[in-house]
Structure formats: C-alpha cells, structure tokens
Amino acid sequence: MQRPLGAQISHMLKARGVDVIFGIPGVHNQEMYRGIEEAGITHVLARHEGGAAFMADGYARATGSPGVCYVITGPGLTNAMTALGQSYSDSVPVLAISSCLADVSARFGQLHQMKDQRAAAETVCDWSEEARSPEGAYRLIERAFTEFACARPRPKHVQVPIPLLEGLADPAPAPGPRPRMPRAPDADLEAVLRAVLGAEKPLFIFGGGARGAADAIPALLEMTGAASFTTYAGRGLVPEGTALSFGSYLARPDSDAVLAEADLVIVAGSELAEVDLWRDMPDLPGQMVRIDLDPQVLATARAGDLAVCADAGAFLSAMRIAIPARAEDRTPRWSADRVADTRQRWAAEVAAERPGIPEVCAALKAVLPEGTMIYSDMTTFAYAAKELWDMARPGHWHHPTGFGTLGYALPAAIGGAVARKGLPTLAIAGDYGFQYTVQELAVAVELGLPLPILLWDNGKLGEIEASMIRAQIAPNAVDVRNPDFCALARAYGAHAAAPEDLAGVQASVTEALQANGPTVIHVPTDIALR
Incomplete structure (x- = not known):
C-alpha cells in the first residue's frame, strides 16, 4: 500500500525495533509525523531540538539500542548538532532524520535555507547523507541500523527533501539480516593469551567498549592475577571491592608509575583519549595489547604491541573461556595492600581538591x-x-x-x-x-x-x-x-x-x-x- 514517504519511514523504523522518537514537528517535517501513531511509535515532544537529540542519546545509552530523533531543516538540525557531537565522541548510536530543501543552488531566501545542511551535520556525525528517492531513503536507514549492529556505534544523519517526504512511496523492504560485531582470528586470540599468561605483572584497562564482557571480567582477572583500571566509561566492569582494582583513577598523574610497573598492559575498548588521562599517553616500558573495533584507535599501537580488531567484550569473553584450558595456578605479583593504599591516597587527593x-x-x-x-x-x-x-x-x-x-x-x-x-x-x-x-x-x-x-x-x-x-x-x-x-x-x-x-x-x-x-x-x- 502506497503512503507518503514520511509515513513509510516511520513504519520502517518500527519494523526495526524503534518504539520512541524524540523530536519537534514543523511545517518542513510534518510529513514525517503522518505515520508515527499508525506505526505504533511513541513521540516525545522536546522543547529544543538539542534536547531531542540529547534525549535520543540518553535513550540509546540506557537501552543499547539506537535512539532516534526527528528535526526540521536548517536551525532544527543545527540545534541538534551539539548533542550529535556528544554522541559521536562517546560512541552512542543515534539516528537523526531531518527534512531538507529540494534546491539550494538556484533558489535563495527560502525558509530555513543553509548553504550545505548535509555537510554541516557530517562534521559531528559518522556520516550525513541525503536521500534522492524513496529507495535511497530506505537504503540509508538500513545502512545506519546495519552499522549500529557491527561497527563502532556513532550517530548518523539522513536528510530527505520535503517534496520527497510528501510524495507517495511503496513500503520499505523488510529488515535485512544484522551482521555481528567483528570476530578476531584465532591467531590473534592465541597471541594475546600467550602474552597475558607469559606476563609477570599484567594490567588491564577496561573502557566502555568492554561492557559486553561484564560477566567474564571478574574471573578473567582472577585467572590471570592481573591488576586493573577502568576508564570513566568502564566503571562497574570490575566489581567493587576487587582486591587488585585501581578503580577509575587513571587521571591521577602518578598512575603513570603504576602503569610502568606492568610488563603487559591490555587496553580493551578504550581510546585512552585526553579525556581519559588528562595528559599524554605515557611511553610504557612493557608491551601493550590494544583491543578495539576502531582501526583509528588501533593505529596508535607501537611497534611490538599487539593490535586486535574486534569487539572488546566478545574478545575478553573468549579469553575467559580459553584460559582455564591452559592456565596454571597464578599467584598475583601485585600487592593487594599496596593497591588499597594507593587508592586511599588518591581518594584523599580528590577530597582535598x-x-x-x-x-x-x-x-x-x-x-x-x-x-x-x-x-x-x-x-x-x-x-x-x-x-x-x-x-x-x-x-x-x-x-x-x-x-x-x-x-x-x-x-x-x-x-x-x-x-x-x-x-x-x-x-x-x-x-x-x-x-x-x-x-x-x-x-x-x-x-x-x-x-x-x-x-x-x-x-x-x-x-x-x-x-x-x-x-x-x-x-x-x-x-x-x-x-x-x-x-x-x-x-x-x-x-x-x-x-x-x-x-x-x-x-x-x-x-x-x-x-x-x-x-x-x-x-x-x-x-x-x-
């Protein structure tokens, strides 16, 4: 059954598991609202497009599923861009769908006109594309959901010309298969296991990208005798009270001395960016293992380090399964008393500051x-x-x-x-x-x-x-x-x-x-x- 494209898009989103859309309707995107109730989607009316995109971000972080927001041309999209930039930097799956003007090259002075709306959104999103046909709109939305499933989650922007939203279109195709996150080759798993089990004082740094291994991490730490840090985004991955946990104190300047003690540092699901460390990454004397989905992160590995392109949660879970078959009893070389004393000193520093x-x-x-x-x-x-x-x-x-x-x-x-x-x-x-x-x-x-x-x-x-x-x-x-x-x-x-x-x-x-x-x-x- 043909419907206006805006209505078909809402039905397409519902078929892909979208139950809530955050946004603000306007004359330029009202056709997107024609199909929301019919599709069975709840709409939350924000008071500012930035609020709508922040809400979509918060929804995505709470559920692990993509958050969706609807915004209008021009200022609607630019208002949302601050929130989309936040989603980009924090790896949050948000899909922003906006209307756009059909012609900005030969017509001037139109309502909400921008020089290049698509390019503006691309500065804060993983990508920003314009649909030129109903099939193109469906393909871009399907691409977004596919990438949310198998790549580093980051916001995407799809814009649809107003006349296209108003025109009749056939229904969107049924959802396609969802690929899984990349799995590392067995050779990479073997190499990391050899490195970890051969280390005297291994140390893990768990970032937000390692959340999928929450159930495996406690046993993994016990089996390896490793100490650990978490980034701010990785808090909660190491249970409170774990004896060899240095907590989320990586930003303490003298954490460099702790990292330097380790003969192997395994960084799982973290960029170790400036906002994680608040200083440059130290040049550690020991070997490092970097486990991450993002090739850009892996490109920072040094000569002699191990770089593994994989979902960190799945890889750590695989390590947890593989280690019992080959690990002997390991007495940790880290001192639990020293770890506790160090944490107590850092907590006192925070209290004084x-x-x-x-x-x-x-x-x-x-x-x-x-x-x-x-x-x-x-x-x-x-x-x-x-x-x-x-x-x-x-x-x-x-x-x-x-x-x-x-x-x-x-x-x-x-x-x-x-x-x-x-x-x-x-x-x-x-x-x-x-x-x-x-x-x-x-x-x-x-x-x-x-x-x-x-x-x-x-x-x-x-x-x-x-x-x-x-x-x-x-x-x-x-x-x-x-x-x-x-x-x-x-x-x-x-x-x-x-x-x-x-x-x-x-x-x-x-x-x-x-x-x-x-x-x-x-x-x-x-x-x-x-």
Missing part, C-alpha cells in the same frame, strides 16, 4: 535503589564522583565525557527514564549547565517522570574560576546571578526541595523517586560542611 563532595557521594550511594541509572553534566560534583564512586554494574553512569557539552544531564536523563519505565533514574547538574536545557523540565512534567534532579549550586563557574587562577588570569565573568531554582521548578509544574543537610538530601532523593513528576533538589556546595 573538592571538599565535601565525597560525603555527598556516600550519602547518595546509601539511599539510591539498586540499578539506579545516573546522568551527569559537566559539573564539579561529577568530576569528583567519577573517580570516587564505584559503580555496582557497568553502563549506569553516563557523562558527556568527550565533547564535554553543558546541558547534557537533564534531557539525557529524560531519555533514559523513558527507556526504563519503572526503574530509578537520577540527573546531576551544576547551576550553570542546568540552565542550558532547563526548558526540558516541561517534558519530564508532561510525562510524569519520577526524576530527581540534583542541582549542585556554587553560584559561579567554579572550575573555570579555578583554572583562570592557576593560569594567573583575573577570574572575570565567572560569577553568576542565579534564579530561585525551586520557584523556577514549580513554575514548570515540577516539585522542588531545598535540603539543609545530608540527611535532607537523602530524604529528598528518596521522595523524588516516588513522586508523580520530576523534582529539582537544590544542593549548595557547602552542604556537607554544615
């Missing part, structure tokens, strides 16, 4: 239900918590690590809460970043989401002020006049709380998780010192 935050972390951790998913913004609280807070499971704390955009936490947490109905979700934002996307509070109110939003308020751009002082720059333009956040929350129809001590914070979070809508919990930065 950011007083009061460890106490708030402990208070929150004590009352949050098991399985709570946390979305944080670029804020001082999150910077400390990413080091201090051991996660009980992977993929449950999401942070705008790579692109580092403000305004992430609230809309991404809304996307996560939509994805995990009935399960606890917490947003953490600073007073400045919260105001980037505060309008999305209306979405959480409309949806009745029981979402606590911990608002960490220091009344300034605290991290920027500290950085300027270190650089001997007068800290100009860092003090801000904030609104009455509780009154602002109530104006949107949300709940609000202003606890006066840590017990009050705990009570406010507990109540917010049972509320009939979102709750802004205003927390001054000195609350632990009161």
Whole structure:
C-alpha cells in the first residue's frame, strides 16, 4: 500500500525495533509525523531540538539500542548538532532524520535555507547523507541500523527533501539480516593469551567498549592475577571491592608509575583519549595489547604491541573461556595492600581538591535503589564522583565525557527514564549547565517522570574560576546571578526541595523517586560542611 514517504519511514523504523522518537514537528517535517501513531511509535515532544537529540542519546545509552530523533531543516538540525557531537565522541548510536530543501543552488531566501545542511551535520556525525528517492531513503536507514549492529556505534544523519517526504512511496523492504560485531582470528586470540599468561605483572584497562564482557571480567582477572583500571566509561566492569582494582583513577598523574610497573598492559575498548588521562599517553616500558573495533584507535599501537580488531567484550569473553584450558595456578605479583593504599591516597587527593563532595557521594550511594541509572553534566560534583564512586554494574553512569557539552544531564536523563519505565533514574547538574536545557523540565512534567534532579549550586563557574587562577588570569565573568531554582521548578509544574543537610538530601532523593513528576533538589556546595 502506497503512503507518503514520511509515513513509510516511520513504519520502517518500527519494523526495526524503534518504539520512541524524540523530536519537534514543523511545517518542513510534518510529513514525517503522518505515520508515527499508525506505526505504533511513541513521540516525545522536546522543547529544543538539542534536547531531542540529547534525549535520543540518553535513550540509546540506557537501552543499547539506537535512539532516534526527528528535526526540521536548517536551525532544527543545527540545534541538534551539539548533542550529535556528544554522541559521536562517546560512541552512542543515534539516528537523526531531518527534512531538507529540494534546491539550494538556484533558489535563495527560502525558509530555513543553509548553504550545505548535509555537510554541516557530517562534521559531528559518522556520516550525513541525503536521500534522492524513496529507495535511497530506505537504503540509508538500513545502512545506519546495519552499522549500529557491527561497527563502532556513532550517530548518523539522513536528510530527505520535503517534496520527497510528501510524495507517495511503496513500503520499505523488510529488515535485512544484522551482521555481528567483528570476530578476531584465532591467531590473534592465541597471541594475546600467550602474552597475558607469559606476563609477570599484567594490567588491564577496561573502557566502555568492554561492557559486553561484564560477566567474564571478574574471573578473567582472577585467572590471570592481573591488576586493573577502568576508564570513566568502564566503571562497574570490575566489581567493587576487587582486591587488585585501581578503580577509575587513571587521571591521577602518578598512575603513570603504576602503569610502568606492568610488563603487559591490555587496553580493551578504550581510546585512552585526553579525556581519559588528562595528559599524554605515557611511553610504557612493557608491551601493550590494544583491543578495539576502531582501526583509528588501533593505529596508535607501537611497534611490538599487539593490535586486535574486534569487539572488546566478545574478545575478553573468549579469553575467559580459553584460559582455564591452559592456565596454571597464578599467584598475583601485585600487592593487594599496596593497591588499597594507593587508592586511599588518591581518594584523599580528590577530597582535598573538592571538599565535601565525597560525603555527598556516600550519602547518595546509601539511599539510591539498586540499578539506579545516573546522568551527569559537566559539573564539579561529577568530576569528583567519577573517580570516587564505584559503580555496582557497568553502563549506569553516563557523562558527556568527550565533547564535554553543558546541558547534557537533564534531557539525557529524560531519555533514559523513558527507556526504563519503572526503574530509578537520577540527573546531576551544576547551576550553570542546568540552565542550558532547563526548558526540558516541561517534558519530564508532561510525562510524569519520577526524576530527581540534583542541582549542585556554587553560584559561579567554579572550575573555570579555578583554572583562570592557576593560569594567573583575573577570574572575570565567572560569577553568576542565579534564579530561585525551586520557584523556577514549580513554575514548570515540577516539585522542588531545598535540603539543609545530608540527611535532607537523602530524604529528598528518596521522595523524588516516588513522586508523580520530576523534582529539582537544590544542593549548595557547602552542604556537607554544615
């Protein structure tokens, strides 16, 4: 049965498992909305296209399935580009579908006209393509879902000319087969096993790309006698209390000394980028193994290192299966006492750098239900918590690590809460970043989401002020006049709380998780010192 192409696209997405689309309708993309209800897809109306794309990102991180957003031509797409850039840097599968003008070369002054909309989106996406026919649109969408299944997950953008969306089209083809992630050759597995079992002091670094091996990693560490770090994205892969775990303290400068002690470092599913280390990668004396899907990451391997192109989770799981057949009892050469002392020293450094935050972390951790998913913004609280807070499971704390955009936490947490109905979700934002996307509070109110939003308020751009002082720059333009956040929350129809001590914070979070809508919990930065 022929329908307008916009309606056919919605049916195509539903057939590929899409249940929710985040977006904003407009005159240029309204045909995309013709088929949403008929296809059985829920649409979440954002208040800004950037919020829609952040919500799609948060949904994807919560589910592991692609998040989808609909945006209009021109400013709709450019508004979404910041969020798409965040998804690119953090390897999140998001599909943005936009309308576009049919002719921008011979016609001028059209509504929402850009010089090259497709090329603009390509700067923050894995790729950006324009469909010139219904078949082309279907092929591009199928390509996106195929790549989400078998390559490093990153956002894609498909734009469709308005007349094409309005025209009749045959239905999209049925979903094709989904290939699996690349599997390393047996020779690569053998080489890595020899290296690991031949090492005296092996050390693993687990990144977010290793989440598929969550069940295998504890046994793998025990079998090999290896120590470990996790990146911020890999937190939760190594169970809390593991004796030889150095935690997520890679950004501590003297972690270089620990890495240098290892005669073999296995990096699984991580770029070890600047935002993981906050310094250049040290030139380690021992051999390294790099396990990653991305050839660009593997190209950084040194002569003599081992580079394995594979899904890190599947490869580590294969190691876990293969090792018992050949491993003898291994007495770890790492000292558990020294590991514990080192972690304690690093935790003390964080507490000295950011007083009061460890106490708030402990208070929150004590009352949050098991399985709570946390979305944080670029804020001082999150910077400390990413080091201090051991996660009980992977993929449950999401942070705008790579692109580092403000305004992430609230809309991404809304996307996560939509994805995990009935399960606890917490947003953490600073007073400045919260105001980037505060309008999305209306979405959480409309949806009745029981979402606590911990608002960490220091009344300034605290991290920027500290950085300027270190650089001997007068800290100009860092003090801000904030609104009455509780009154602002109530104006949107949300709940609000202003606890006066840590017990009050705990009570406010507990109540917010049972509320009939979102709750802004205003927390001054000195609350632990009161």
